[in-house]
Amino acid sequence: MNILVCVKQIPDPAGPQELNNDNTLKREGKLILDESDSYGVEIALQLRDTAGEGEVTLISMSPGEPSGLRTALAMGADKAIHVVDDTLHGADALSTAKVLAAAVQRAGDYTLVIAATESTDGYTGTVPAQLAEILGLPSVTFAKSIRVEGGKVHVDRQTEAGYDVVEADVPAVVTVTAGVVEPRYPSFKGIMAAKKKPLETLAVSDLGLDLSSWGQNIVSVEDAPSRAAGEKIEDDGEAYLKIVEFLEEQKVI
Amino acid sequence: MQFTPEHEIFRKTVREFVQKEIDPHIDTWEANGGFPAHELFRKMAAVGLLGLEYDPKWGGQGADHSFTVVFGEEIGRAGAGGVPMGISVQTDMATPALHRFGSDDLRERYLRPALAGNMVAAIAVTEPDAGSDVAGLRTRAVRDGDDWVVSGAKLYITNGVQADWLCLLARTSDEGGYHGMSQIVFPTDTPGFAVSRKLDKLGNRCSDTAELAFDECRVPVSNTIGEIGRGFQQQMWQFQSERMIGAYQAVGSMQRALDLTRTYLKERHAFGKPLIANQYVAFRLAELAAELDLLRQYNYTCCERYMGGEDTTRFATIAKLKAGRLMREISDACIQFHGGIGYMEETWTARFYRDSRLLSIGGGADEVMLRVLCGLDDFLP
Numbered sequence: 001m002n003i004l005v006c007v008k009q010i011p012d013p014a015g016p017q018e019l020n021n022d023n024t025l026k027r028e029g030k031l032i033l034d035e036s037d038s039y040g041v042e043i044a045l046q047l048r049d050t051a052g053e054g055e056v057t058l059i060s061m062s063p064g065e066p067s068g069l070r071t072a073l074a075m076g077a078d079k080a081i082h083v084v085d086d087t088l089h090g091a092d093a094l095s096t097a098k099v100l101a102a103a104v105q106r107a108g109d110y111t112l113v114i115a116a117t118e119s120t121d122g123y124t125g126t127v128p129a130q131l132a133e134i135l136g137l138p139s140v141t142f143a144k145s146i147r148v149e150g151g152k153v154h155v156d157r158q159t160e161a162g163y164d165v166v167e168a169d170v171p172a173v174v175t176v177t178a179g180v181v182e183p184r185y186p187s188f189k190g191i192m193a194a195k196k197k198p199l200e201t202l203a204v205s206d207l208g209l210d211l212s213s214w215g216q217n218i219v220s221v222e223d224a225p226s227r228a229a230g231e232k233i234e235d236d237g238e239a240y241l242k243i244v245e246f247l248e249e250q251k252v253i
Numbered sequence: 254m255q256f257t258p259e260h261e262i263f264r265k266t267v268r269e270f271v272q273k274e275i276d277p278h279i280d281t282w283e284a285n286g287g288f289p290a291h292e293l294f295r296k297m298a299a300v301g302l303l304g305l306e307y308d309p310k311w312g313g314q315g316a317d318h319s320f321t322v323v324f325g326e327e328i329g330r331a332g333a334g335g336v337p338m339g340i341s342v343q344t345d346m347a348t349p350a351l352h353r354f355g356s357d358d359l360r361e362r363y364l365r366p367a368l369a370g371n372m373v374a375a376i377a378v379t380e381p382d383a384g385s386d387v388a389g390l391r392t393r394a395v396r397d398g399d400d401w402v403v404s405g406a407k408l409y410i411t412n413g414v415q416a417d418w419l420c421l422l423a424r425t426s427d428e429g430g431y432h433g434m435s436q437i438v439f440p441t442d443t444p445g446f447a448v449s450r451k452l453d454k455l456g457n458r459c460s461d462t463a464e465l466a467f468d469e470c471r472v473p474v475s476n477t478i479g480e481i482g483r484g485f486q487q488q489m490w491q492f493q494s495e496r497m498i499g500a501y502q503a504v505g506s507m508q509r510a511l512d513l514t515r516t517y518l519k520e521r522h523a524f525g526k527p528l529i530a531n532q533y534v535a536f537r538l539a540e541l542a543a544e545l546d547l548l549r550q551y552n553y554t555c556c557e558r559y560m561g562g563e564d565t566t567r568f569a570t571i572a573k574l575k576a577g578r579l580m581r582e583i584s585d586a587c588i589q590f591h592g593g594i595g596y597m598e599e600t601w602t603a604r605f606y607r608d609s610r611l612l613s614i615g616g617g618a619d620e621v622m623l624r625v626l627c628g629l630d631d632f633l634p
Contacts, residue, residue, distance in 0.1 A: 185266045188301030188314045
């Protein structure tokens with residue numbers, strides 16, 4: 001079973017983040033594999049290993065060295081396609097989806113395209129659905145488990161109330177919720193083996209795309225509002241009633 | 254020394270492993286007086302973290318020494334000194350001689366399971382009357398046909414309570430002094446062997462430390478590592494790995510301490526400004542960070558020379574000495590600059606202060622390092 005996994009390389013969220021003059025995120029430093037993508041990589045590796053055949057191919061659009069892709073290859077992915085092009089600076093979600101879709105179409109036969117629900121740096125959460133639309137494939141989101149059987153993908157899809165059991169024809173685009181599996185550590189042997197795995201670097205021109213009418217203009221960026229102070233309830237012996245009332249108002253109970 | 258992208262991924266692997274598999278359990282392990290070595294070592298083996306430089310033929314990873322530097326620095330960042338110590342006994346203190354000098358049969362039966370995390374190893378050299386002065390050790394192995402009959406005692410043995418086998422240094426002849434000792438793989442299920450005490454320590458409390466008793470224990474002579482009578486020389490060679498990994502770990506441990514202290518001093522306000530705004534505090538930390546960098550770079554040079562095939566006795570001795578001394582300075586500054594909260598058990602500084610004191614004592618005390626250096630540099634009468 002061939003599986004494509006869309007992964008993103010991002011500046012380390014643990015470090016300080018800076019913006020460029022055009023309000024885009026600075027991505028000059030060392031980039032790491034977005035942790036939210038490691039769950040999709042892990043699920044893809046498990047599906048491949050269960051099937052006993054096929055390849056896991058990573059697809060990524062990002063500037064710089066493929067340091068994050070190397071991490072996913074070290075986990076056990078088989079090969080990677082890395083789209084690197086200065087003209088992609090500041091690409092919005094739709095442009096990103098178009099580039100990824102073009103890369104997917106070069107990747108040969110596949111059963112699934114797996115992506116994270118959202119990236120840790122951009123948080124738009126829209127790219128996978130756009131990708132599915134462009135590719136003309138079913139889109140299943142918020143998967144907590146994935147099984148492929150009888151030409152269909154069976155997904156337990158997380159909801160607020162629990163989970164829905166969803167099935168779709170393959171190929172399909174499925175997004176994976178963070179934390180649903182324990183991503184494996186890249187082992188020492190995996191890290192060394194990753195050096196020899198195929199990593200194809202492509203420019204936008206290789207994908208036959210015209211980017212002239214794309215892009216976005218970020219007008220301004222503001223800090224998120226600081227959280228307002230909560231309401232303090234002094235306990236006069238009946239504080240619990242006020243707490244129950246508050247929870248009912250919030251429709252929590 | 255130039256680290257490659259592979260080193261960086263490996264560093265991240267080890268750091269995440271420490272954060273997920275070790276740090277969340279430290280408080281429990283400290284309270285229990287030991288960590289579950291078999292369980293942790295099996296997890297490490299699955300990621301290829303045991304026996305980095307050992308031959309893949311025996312389950313090693315075939316890495317070069319530069320990965321051991323990264324490994325040491327990162328396990329040194331664990332939230333307690335006891336776990337990295339227990340790990341490095343397994344990887345760099347009890348097994349190097351077996352890997353280099355041991356017979357194929359011994360390596361198959363004891364090294365391979367140790368590198369798979371199925372057996373825990375300990376290094377049994379120190380005795381009640383022979384610590385840094387290894388020449389004074391008294392535990393004897395007397396030959397009786399194809400067996401050694403071992404009698405004696407060993408003290409301060411890390412992993413000693415849980416170990417499945419010991420790399421035992423014992424007298425195998427009456428020559429005395431540095432002569433007539435041998436290294437023997439000693440299985441701890443041998444009749445006559447007992448853990449006589451689990452020792453209570455100032456620090457490194459999450460690592461078990463034992464006093465061991467040997468009462469006419471019979472082990473095959475074929476369990477001898479390398480040449481009979483060459484045990485002291487083989488152990489001196491094995492000590493080099495021990496001192497190098499100790500210095501690498503110390504760098505990670507001290508860097509973590511300085512990072513945590515920096516963060517705290519930026520947040521903690523007194524007299525209307527953050528504590529770090531006091532020049533004395535900032536200068537002191539900057540200088541300690543500078544000294545730490547000197548040690549780190551010294552380690553890297555040691556690593557390069559080691560990889561180049563040089564004898565790194567002098568490097569390992571100096572790195573161990575200076576690491577031990579700097580640990581004491583940095584742990585003192587960290588607890589001091591935290592003030593009252595730094596003295597509380599709930600703050601990391603209290604444990605760090607206790608744990609950090611060992612490096613100047615274990616694996617050869619500072620004074621033994623100086624004695625070695627006096628010999629190497631001819632500061633002798």
